[in-house]
Amino acid sequence: MKKKTLYRCNSCGFESIKWLGKCPTCNNWNTLEEITIEAKNLETRSRQVAKKPLKKLLEIVSNKSDRIVTGINEFDRVMGGGIVKDSISIITARPGAGKSTLLLEISDAVAQKGYKVIYASGEESDSQIKNRADRILNKIHEDIWVLQETSLDNVLDAVEEIDPDIIIIDSIQTFTMESSLPARAGSPTQTMECANALLQMAKNGRRPRAVIIVGQMTKSDELAGLRALEHLVDTVLIIEDDSDEELRVLVSSKNRFGGIENGFFQMGERGIISIDNPSEFFMTKREEGEIVSGSALTVIKEGTRAIITEIESLVSKSFTPYPTRIGETLGKDKLNTLISILEQRGGINLYDKNVIIKTTGGIKIREQGINLAVIMSIVSSVKQQGIESDIAFIADVGLTGELKKVPSLESRIRELERMGFKKVYVPKDSIGKSSNLKKIDIIELKTLMDVINNIYRS
Structure with a gap:
């Protein structure tokens, strides 16, 4: 054999047919080492793919309803209405963000609907997966199969044996x-070879799988x-x-x-829970008539x-020459800009x-679009006078102090109507005459000073 x-x-596993001084993947110098391998025939390195007939686009029948709806509302929304049955998806996050927890909950949700799932993990043992399931699931469904494995060949064999509808690979x-060139796990060669094999399995016309x-x-x-x-995945x-918050996006x-x-x-x-009504989650529930300063x-x-x-x-009050400016969920430069606008244009x-x-x-x-609200929350805090919760x-606020239009204004106001708000401040001439927004008082003003004077009647 040749x-x-x-x-x-030797750092990241990247392979090249010629020597390079610098690895293009990990950018380390002098890490490429010469190795000799046995060349394999193309037939033994790739799976045989049946030839597919040529079709006219006009004649192809699309099935938009061919999805697995998990019932986890926020996940289904992000996926476009559920998991497409012949799709391949990839999910990533920092360690501890909840990837494995979310996928285990998805496994349980689809198993409850009659689908079979294989959960193959190369990072955790089957007992670790079972411990997590005992903690977050009310009852473990019998159609969830767990495989602690690092060989994708063995996973593909298990797929042939169990015939699942969904396969989860972690990670x-x-x-x-074995069919790819000798390379360690995680190298570009092995990662792409495994991904391509999973792609071929998912897109199999006779038996599609997610x-x-x-x-x-x-x-x-x-x-x-x-x-x-x-590029490969759908x-x-x-x-x-x-890390300091419970919120996951x-x-x-x-x-x-x-x-x-x-x-x-x-x-x-108890796991990761879908926030089905974010508008309620991202504002404080207060009693009717309760007003708190510093909130907009x-x-x-x-x-x-x-x-x-x-x-x-x-x-x-600051007792140092340089006052503190902290925007926990807002960029510091943006916060400083809005403070400068408030000082110069809001007095x-x-x-x-x-x-x-x-x-x-x-x-x-x-x-x-939140800039006016940020400024008004600061005004409220300075004046120690709250703004009514309805x-x-x-609006955006320009450096001139003028209110600027924002995209999708009508859909934003409809959400306020749905939640029972009584009044909204927007830029002048930003709502068309054809608008059917009747349940909320829309106040169109030109400048930041107009808004401050209207709220505090000064």
Whole structure:
């Protein structure tokens, strides 16, 4: 049998047919070592794929309802309505964010609906998985199969034996295939070889299956491995978390079967729980007529959904030359910009004041539509006069102090109507005459000073 020479990185496992001074994957120098392997015939290294007939796009029948609905509402929303039966998805997050917990709950939910699941783990023993299941599941379903394995060949054999509907691989970087070139688990060669084998299994026209892969995350909070892995899968999911908060945000950065959506979950002792009404979760429940200073309400857009969010602020006297500016869920530069606008255009001096901003529930703010609410929460805290809890603010604020329009304004106001709000402040001429928003008082003003004077009647 012929022998072949390759150069393999002793740091990350990258392979090249020629020597390189610097590894293009891990960027380490002088880590490529020469190795000799036995070249295998193409037939033994790849699975035979049946030739498929050529079809006209016009004649292909699409089945949009061919999904597995888990019943975990926030997960189904992010997936576009459920798990497509012939799809391959990848989910990544930092260690401890709840990947394995969420996938175990998904396994239980689909098993309750009559589907078979194989949960193959290369990181945890079967007893560890069982202990987690005992903690978070009320009753373990008999159609969940667990395989503690690092050989994908053995997993594929188990699939042939059990014939599951969903296969979960945790994590792809721990698995290897004998049919690929000799390489350690987690190397680009093994990862892509395993992913391609799973892809072929998922897209089998005679027996489609849904595959969910766990991918490890790098220190820079990115999916580990080649970018080709993200291109290969249908859906890329990321769990965003803050170690100090219970909130988990499931983000779809890619979805061939739906839009880009976010799902919200709460991590607790009994597992990860879907937050089905985020507008209630991200604002404080108060008694009717109860008013608290330093609080203002707004509406943000997460994917296609409008969510009411409470902005809280605390303004206190500073006894140092440099007052503190803290934005726990808001960028510090953005906070300093809004404070400067308030000082110059709103006539409120904060040069000797500490200002701290956060959101109820710990949701991170990435858009401009909350700027008016942030400023008004600071005004409320400075004046020590609360704003009524049925009033909201939706506008950007320019450096000129003028209120600026924000996208999807009508859908945001409809969410306020649904939650029973009585009044909303928006930029002037931002609501069309054809609008059918009748249940809420829409106050259109031009400048920040107009809003302050209207609220406090000065």
